[in-house]
Structures are given as C-alpha cells and as structure tokens.
Amino acid sequence: ADSCCLIRISKKTCGFNKTRTVVLAYSGGLDTSCILVWLKEQGYDVITFLVFKLAFHVHTCTRVKQVFIEDVRAEFVEDFIWPALQANAIYEDRYLLGTAIARPCIARKLVEIARREGAQFISHGATGKGNDQIRFELSCYALYPEVKVRLQIPEFYNRFKGRKDLMEYAQKHGIPVPVSPKAPWSMDANLMHISYESGILENPKQHAPADLYMMTKNPEDSPNSADVLEIEFKNGVPIKVVDVKQGTSKSSPLDIFSYLNLIGGNHGVGRIDIVENRFIGMKSRGIYETPGGTILLKAHLDIETFTMDKEVRRIKQGLGIKFSELVYNGFWYSPECEFVRHCINKSQENVEGKVQLSIFKGQVYILGRESPKSLYNEELVSMDVQGDYDPCDASGFIRINAVRLREHHRLQGLSATKN
Secondary structure, eight states, X not given: OXXXXXEEOOHHHHXXXXXXXXXXXXXXXXXXXXXHHHHHHTTOEEEEEEESOGGGGHHHHTTOSEEEEEOOHHHHIXXXXXXXXXXXXXXXXXXXXXXXXXXXXXXXHHHHHHHHHTOOEEEOOOOTTSSHHHHHHHHHHHHOTTOEESSSSHHHHHHOOSHHHHHHHXXXXXXXXXXXXXXXXXXXXXXXXXXXXXXXXXXXXXXXXXXXXXXXXXXXXXXXXXXEEEEEEETTEEEEEEETTTTEEEOSHHHHHHHHHHHHHHTTTTEEEEEEEXXXXXXXXXXXXXXXXXXXXXXHHHHHHHHSOHHHHHHHHHHHHHHHHHHHHTOTTSHHHHXXXXXHHHHTTTOXXXXXXXXXXXXXXXXXXXXXXXXXXXXXXXXXXXXXXXXXXXXXXXXXXXXXXXXXXXXXXXXXXXX
C-alpha cells in the first residue's frame, strides 16, 4: 500500500458504458497487467485501482486519458495494521498476515470507486487456487452486495492455464511485467511486507535464491553494530519511536511504521519461509519479509504481558488466534470479526508504556520496559524482600492443587494393578 491511483479511461473519448464497466484491483504484476488487456478485449470499460509503486504502471498510463492518485498508506497503518498489532495477529504461529491484512483495505477503496463510478463489476488478479480471491470477493460482497465479479469465469481460465500462458500473452501484446522465465515467482508487495510464491518456490525443498529478497538485507551482510530503539505504546499501539543512538524520533503512525521497516530491513529482520494451510484446503509454500511488523510484534508482546492481567491475557490470546484466522480467511467485514476486534480493543486500554530493544543481525532483543500502568510489583516479587506475602500460604496452595494429581495417579495405580 505504498500509494493508490485511480486510472480511468476517459468517458468522452471512449464512450464510457456503465453497464460494461469493471473496476480492476491492479498491482502492475503479471496477472493484473494481462487481465487489464484481456478485459478490454472482452469489451469492458476498465477502471484500474492501483495500490503499488507507480513505476510499474507506465505502460498502463499510455492506455488511458486520466490519472487520479490517492494515498492510503496512513489509513492502511491505522485502520488495519494497528488492529492486527493489538491482536498479536499471527497465522499458524509464524505468518504476520501482511497480504491478508491489506486486502480489506484495497477492497474498501475498490468498492468506493465502483459505487462512485456506477460500475457493476469488479475484478482482481488473484489465482483461483489461493486465498486472495476469497478475501477480495467476500469483502466486496459485504460492502457492495449488488456487485459482480468478472474474473472467475471459464472464458478466462480456458484461455490462461497458468503463468506461462500469461507471460506469452504479455510478450505478444507488448505488456512489460516484473517477472521472467528465470524469476517467475509471484510477488505481493505493500507497506507491511513482501511475499513470494510460485515458480521454483513450489518445490518446498528448493532453497530461495539469494537475490529473491527485496525488503531486507541478508543478516550476514547487515551492520556489525546494533540499532537501539525505544517504542512507546498507548492503548496497545505505538505512538512514538526513538532512535536512542541518533537521538531522533518518529510520532505519526505512517512515519513510525516506515522507520521500523527501514531499521528492520537494514538488519535482515522478519524473513520467514513457511508451508501454510490455505483456506480452500491445500498447503502452499510462501516466503515473507515483514521487518517493521516483526519488531512491533516483539515489543507489543512485551508491554502487553507487563501491563495486562494474567487471566484477561489468556482470554485475549484466544481472541487473537480467532482474529488471525478470520483475517486470513477473508472475513474482516464479518460481524464476528467486528465483535472480536471490539473485544481486543477493550483489552488494550491499559497496554501503555515504553519498550527498549536492539535490532541486530536478523534478531530483535528486548532490553527493558517501563509503564505507569505496570502490574509488576518489584517488592512483591523480590527475592531479597518479603513484602506483603506470606510464604507459608504457598503450602496450602500447593496441597490443594496436589489433590487432583494424587487422585489421578491413585486411579492410574489401581488400573495398573488390575491389568
């Protein structure tokens, strides 16, 4: 979500027909670049909505008469990344949902444009085997129930069996795309992360090429001295980041996240290589880079544990897992996800304070923390001061908890005797 553009064919010069108008979620990659031309071949007037780096879209601009640019980076951070951070959102213990969390943001703008332009159709470049067609379409149907999708149809899949067919089509029509037979993997890039799939990566044993990564340095090539940061949180979201060595700070949500991406990327933080379970039932191999998100997750986990009641946090952990599954599966705009987000937001009211950490050679190290709402009682926990605690109370506490264990093992002993 680096930037957003609306590129629209001029109504005056192209005879704009609202009954044949489709809004395309356009990334500039292989799929959507070909889909754009294919839709025009099918007789559609195309409105393309871009959420990507503009350099990839020069060829598109030559095909249209008007360009509208709209920056949504700040709302992407505040409305989508921050709620995911509050939830400690991780899918299957490792994936920080960089692609999944961007889809409802894109879909919201996609629908806004479709409604404003009176378009009856939307389209996207997501493969029929993946998760993103589900995320895009569920979001669009939730926000614009009357809309129709112009992609998951036999005419398209009979024409394009795979990425090889798309690359041949691009070459035939003079469409420049950021892939080649030597580097045929599919990429999704936004402010939060970059993902890589397909091509040689479909063999889960195949190591990723060293030159694959675009957002992070190889940790072996990263600086030989650590960056030390202090991140301040309020209501579970960062409000300030201070570079301790440089004496500089960032305070807007977009500036904070962008700066952490820069620091994390420079140290090779946030690389993962995983096989995950797609919503539709198949496993897929994906490689992800999420530098800023990884730093924030470590810091948030630390300040949350420091300030949140044990039992509240236990319940909140379950809600975080549920939130992650809902986002991964495309249900951001569902009533259950709205309810879970409300509960998680409530849990963050006292998640406030500062976390000091160092970033070095692909790792994030917590150094210390402080908070005006800390539940940590130094005197109570100290091994040198008894404080308001009677150690004798522990004996009764232990005996009560031992009742269940004694009874369980008594039964096991009886069972062994009978056998």
